[in-house]
Amino acid sequence: MAEFEIDIAIVLTQLFVLLLLARVMAAIFTRLKMPALVGEIIAGIIVANWIWLYDILQIDLDKTTVLYTFSELGVIFLLFTVGLETKFSDLSKVGKVASKVAILGVVFPLIFGYIVLYAWPLGAHSQVECLFMGAAMVATSVGITARVLKDMNVQNSKESKIILGAAVIDDILGMIILAIVAGIGGSSSGGIDMISVVTVAVLAFLFVGLIFLFGAKAIPKVRARLPKDEAGCPVLPKSEAWTAFSLSLLVCFGLAAIADLIGLAAIIGAFMAGMIFAEFDDMHQLENKFDPVNEFLVPFFFVMTGMYVSFSMVSSGVLWMSIAIIAVAVVAKYLPCRLGARSLGKGVAKRIGIGMVPRGEVGIIVASIGYAGGTGPVSLDIYTVVVLMSIMTSIIAPFWLSRSFRRDIKMDKDVSI
């Protein structure tokens, strides 16, 4: 009837078809003992390349659509839920190792991404384009790894804490590098606007630092002041309008918005919000509340990730370069991160290395800033290479990680599927 109605029918059809396809693929992959999220990514690749379906669903990846919001909310809630299992003291304990993992895992991909593209025999690439390639290979997409950890129920393992801590640091460093590279690419003189780079860096450290300070100093005081039940456990005052769940939604959206506004990933804010509520985990059953919300929204993140792959953009030149870049992306992240965590023993260090490999949507965002719809220093071919690298690292890592965890389960009762 009206404009309104047609649109909502399209949205509902999109939700129906994508959710159905995601569930079918996840069921097949689960049956084959493979990670369900890989099935969901492949569902997205199917949609993106099945022209008939793509047209029927009226999907438009260039516009910020409802689907994009759903996928972002999905990964935001996912990271919030992972944060719910993570206490500030857990992260502080692993801070040193996590920093080493993060720094090594940032430096090597940046250098090797730059070198490989610069030295590539076919076609010349500008220094700025090579810098963008390096920057796109830096940031780990912790959403992918978080889902594997959650699906395997090992969020409380040591490797989980270190990967999460390293991901936070990694995101801050990645953002600073992106600010520098985008500054070089954007200015005609090729110079860097140091003030803006310093500003983003200071804001990021302030944001994370203040929340940690709040977690370490303020939360224990809040807990001490709350009324206690017979067992000495603090209880929240009862209120119909202010449930713990609605409070947690507000904190999650608020911190995610702030993180995004200062240039960090929104999921970092959501993860921190989850950590705040983890300090009160004896007082609520938030995990149970977020489970259905996640079951609804999280698949959209993985389907959306897959939807960036369009086979029509892949020429043979792109294909060869992609293979090389994917190999470099895996090795230059895995080995340095593993090295950074070597003090924790072979198995744990290995899984930390694997867990840092997926680049997911982060690499694609960096490349799309450089591509800028055809007006930036990054060519369409290089953009396509980065997309393939991001997706393939996100498909390889879950296989590898779940296999490595499974192998350990036979020896260690603490880790369960």
Added chain:
Amino acid sequence: MAEFEIDIAIVLTQLFVLLLLARVMAAIFTRLKMPALVGEIIAGIIVANWIWLYDILQIDLDKTTVLYTFSELGVIFLLFTVGLETKFSDLSKVGKVASKVAILGVVFPLIFGYIVLYAWPLGAHSQVECLFMGAAMVATSVGITARVLKDMNVQNSKESKIILGAAVIDDILGMIILAIVAGIGGSSSGGIDMISVVTVAVLAFLFVGLIFLFGAKAIPKVRARLPKDEAGCPVLPKSEAWTAFSLSLLVCFGLAAIADLIGLAAIIGAFMAGMIFAEFDDMHQLENKFDPVNEFLVPFFFVMTGMYVSFSMVSSGVLWMSIAIIAVAVVAKYLPCRLGARSLGKGVAKRIGIGMVPRGEVGIIVASIGYAGGTGPVSLDIYTVVVLMSIMTSIIAPFWLSRSFRRDIKMDKDVSI
């Protein structure tokens, strides 16, 4: 950084601010023993008329935004959850009374809406404009009443079943009337395209009829074939990928999309989807799964409802006409519906009459089709009158209904708050 990121920051900020405001207002109204949903509608009115906030949040009601999708999903999930409490046999039992309520509640508002505008002393109004006014006063917005029934925990009462049954019939009749009126308004000859009117009517009856047939015939057979547990209760085959919740999401989106595509409200499809799962309610705890999803999304529907009211559009002429139209909208719905249910006793019939009063978003949609952004037969003033009528009936009815239920609670233990 990129376009993407700014947009998601805005969406997160919108979600944060609107949810916060909705919760604060709901908490105040609950404290004052008034319906929480009225507080949420008023939160929306505040946002719409507080220019500074409206600009900061970058809200654009003309575009189909993410917020609109959230509000639609909220009311879809709400009606699904209400459907979960409604069995096909419940509705069949009340079919006769519900039909009487629906038909009387359609005919009188249509006639009186037409007459009042036609006879209005100030300014001349075309026949088509008067017809649109009548059509806008027809359809009950069952979302408002459903929320009151749910908040008061009386979804299983007799009045609840009749209101829901009548709302389904009412929506079908309203859609046929809208098709006729829009046909007259759209054609230059003033004639009606009978074929398209008959088509929509047949499709609507087919849709509802087929689902009822499925509910009455197929579901008992499906139940009989399912494996049974020791107690003789059927159980769903266990599957990691296919939980009852994900299945219900798919059926809900699918039926809502179909309902919307054939011209019914999407919520009618969602309600029917809920009814299908109600037949299996001994096998799942879907209510618990939908509770957090509803807690997240439903407030957006009520906030959005309030956001259509812009005080800057209200002149004194509009104000006087609005008061008259609101009075007519209440009386011409309440009395006939109460009359239609008089066989059930005074108290029940009264509450059924009240429950049919809210027009919510349905009246606004009808008026916006006639207004058509300034190109249709409905003037901006009349559009504004319809908006005020829709909102005010949605604010008056919950007060009245909850008061009437509360009064009965003192006499009847079966009804609890």
